Amino acid sequence: MVNITYAKDCFPLGEQLSVLDGLTGRGVPVPFSCRSGACQTCLMRATRGVPPESAQIGLKDSLKLQNYFLACVCHPTEDLEVALPDDEQAALPATVKKLELLNGDIMQVVLESHAPIEYRPGQFINLARDTGLVRAYSIASVPHEDDHIHLHVRRLPNGRVSGWIHEQLRVGQTVEIRGPAGDCFYVPGNPEQGLILIGTGSGLAPLYGIIRDALHHGHSGPIRLFHGSRDRSGLYLVGELNDLVKQYSNFDYVPCLSGEDVPHQYAKGRAHEVALRHVPNLKNWRMYLCGHPEMVKSAKKNAFLAGASMKDIYADAFNVSLSS
Amino acid sequence: MTEKSLATWWEQTHDSLYAKLGGEAAVNAAVDIFYRKVLTDGRISRFFEGVDMDKQAAKQKAFLTMAFGGPHNYTGLDMRRGHAQLVAQGLNDSHFDAVIEDLGATLRELKVPENLIAQVAGIAESTRNDVLGR
Ligand SMILES: Cc1cc2nc3c(=O)[nH]c(=O)nc-3n(C[C@H](O)[C@H](O)[C@H](O)COP(=O)(O)OP(=O)(O)OC[C@H]3O[C@@H](n4cnc5c(N)ncnc54)[C@H](O)[C@@H]3O)c2cc1C
Ligand code: FES
Numbered sequence: 001m002v003n004i005t006y007a008k009d010c011f012p013l014g015e016q017l018s019v020l021d022g023l024t025g026r027g028v029p030v031p032f033s034c035r036s037g038a039c040q041t042c043l044m045r046a047t048r049g050v051p052p053e054s055a056q057i058g059l060k061d062s063l064k065l066q067n068y069f070l071a072c073v074c075h076p077t078e079d080l081e082v083a084l085p086d087d088e089q090a091a092l093p094a095t096v097k098k099l100e101l102l103n104g105d106i107m108q109v110v111l112e113s114h115a116p117i118e119y120r121p122g123q124f125i126n127l128a129r130d131t132g133l134v135r136a137y138s139i140a141s142v143p144h145e146d147d148h149i150h151l152h153v154r155r156l157p158n159g160r161v162s163g164w165i166h167e168q169l170r171v172g173q174t175v176e177i178r179g180p181a182g183d184c185f186y187v188p189g190n191p192e193q194g195l196i197l198i199g200t201g202s203g204l205a206p207l208y209g210i211i212r213d214a215l216h217h218g219h220s221g222p223i224r225l226f227h228g229s230r231d232r233s234g235l236y237l238v239g240e241l242n243d244l245v246k247q248y249s250n251f252d253y254v255p256c257l258s259g260e261d262v263p264h265q266y267a268k269g270r271a272h273e274v275a276l277r278h279v280p281n282l283k284n285w286r287m288y289l290c291g292h293p294e295m296v297k298s299a300k301k302n303a304f305l306a307g308a309s310m311k312d313i314y315a316d317a318f319n320v321s322l323s324s
Numbered sequence: 325m326t327e328k329s330l331a332t333w334w335e336q337t338h339d340s341l342y343a344k345l346g347g348e349a350a351v352n353a354a355v356d357i358f359y360r361k362v363l364t365d366g367r368i369s370r371f372f373e374g375v376d377m378d379k380q381a382a383k384q385k386a387f388l389t390m391a392f393g394g395p396h397n398y399t400g401l402d403m404r405r406g407h408a409q410l411v412a413q414g415l416n417d418s419h420f421d422a423v424i425e426d427l428g429a430t431l432r433e434l435k436v437p438e439n440l441i442a443q444v445a446g447i448a449e450s451t452r453n454d455v456l457g458r
Contacts, residue, residue, distance in 0.1 A: 054379075057378075297377070300377050301363075301377055304356075304359075304360065304363075304377065305360060305363060305364060309356050310355075310356060310359075310377070310378070310381045
């Protein structure tokens with residue numbers, strides 16, 4: 001068993017426990033959200049000892065070198081002395097400039113950060129509610145087109161942060177953000193490669209940023225977007241996407257409905273199944289998968305089996321933790 | 325460089341099987357093909373149900389690096405621990421054979437000469453008892 005030291009308090013970490021479990025179990029207020037190594041909310045730093053590589057997946061190299069790690073997936077094999085990252089360094093205030101419903105349950109949140117923030121469309125930021133609850137939201141804006149940071153937040157039943165954003169947040173209010181983070185973004189180079197983007201619900205947010213970023217970089221290969229929802233009311237940005245279709249001959253947009261009643265201009269079925277029907281051989285395609293964790297998981301596996309290379313599959317599962 | 329690390333470096337960059345196969349580039353070329361074969365192999369695919377693709381792909385890569393005679397950190401004990409759960413679910417010699425077969429088919433697809441394929445299979449074979457917890 002290994003020992004964890006936090007602020008002079010040293011305790012043995014139980015066999016199955018993550019560093020996050022161990023610390024929160026002792027009342028240390030480590031923020032967390034997904035509990036599965038995706039959102040980077042639980043970022044911590046080892047000030048003594050080396051965290052396992054598996055707890056650093058997805059972190060920037062600069063952070064890895066400084067022994068930062070994700071506490072929720074950290075099962076150390078040696079003693080660690082750990083600390084929370086320096087708050088002033090990481091957190092940034094941002095003013096809410098605009099709130100606009102994109103459909104019945106997705107709110108566009110436009111944020112102006114008080115200091116310049118360098119991001120790639122498709123990365124995510126962590127947004128803190130006044131009570132200290134933190135959630136990850138993907139960036140739909142592109143720096144060269146939009147002045148501010150755009151998020152698409154879907155209201156979940158009893159969602160503590162999404163509900164607060166939909167019901168209580170007001171224009172002019174200041175919130176705290178951290179980031180950006182994540183590696184689900186467009187990488188220039190190889191402009192002829194085909195891109196397939198599959199999203200469900202607010203999973204369109206990062207994809208909308210990635211598509212416009214790719215087009216801006218002069219991507220010339222086919223760019224195919226499959227956006228899925230149960231019924232028509234769950235789709236959004238339909239007009240904007242159709243405008244892009246008219247403007248760029250290499251971009252196409254297939255709205256997919258998985259419910260019963262499917263008018264003829266929509267594809268019937270789940271977005272990832274429709275996508276694989278359209279492009280059965282994915283060899284040499286680059287994929288972006290965002291949204292519902294089950295969709296991401298199953299699309300990833302099926303895309304790989306259909307010939308896509310693991311290194312060409314970029315994904316953000318919108319994991320929701322059931323216990324924060 | 326110490327004498328030992330110099331020797332390892334020479335071995336790894338010159339005469340080793342790993343070098344002959346093409347080092348890390350060869351592992352990268354093989355991992356997708358191999359993993360795809362394993363996932364679609366009806367004899368063993370059930371052992372991969374529901375696992376995290378990225379983590380699994382990383383493990384496949386580590387396994388291939390070892391089988392190619394490259395630098396690795398596996399010990400017999402890790403092999404035992406890593407597969408104990410699967411052994412409890414019924415992993416046995418026939419499944420191990422299937423993996424070796426998929427490995428051979430992968431290398432053949434990549435046009436690796438038969439004598440090198442036999443060497444790779446030999447290294448993988450040497451882990452059989454640890455993997456099956458015997
Ligand atoms: C990398 C990443 C990017 C993301 N990007 C986006 C994005 O662009 N847009 C977006 O909308 N979301 C995104 N998410 C999801 C987002 O971070 C939040 O998880 C989401 O908004 C829910 O947070 P919440 O506080 O509103 O809900 P929570 O209060 O955390 O609750 C989540 C859900 O679980 C249910 N629940 C809570 N507790 C229980 C319980 N005990 N039993 C059963 N059910 C329970 C709630 O009813 C609710 O439906 C992203 C997630 C990740 C990891
Ligand atoms: S990465 Fe640890 S809580 Fe999300």
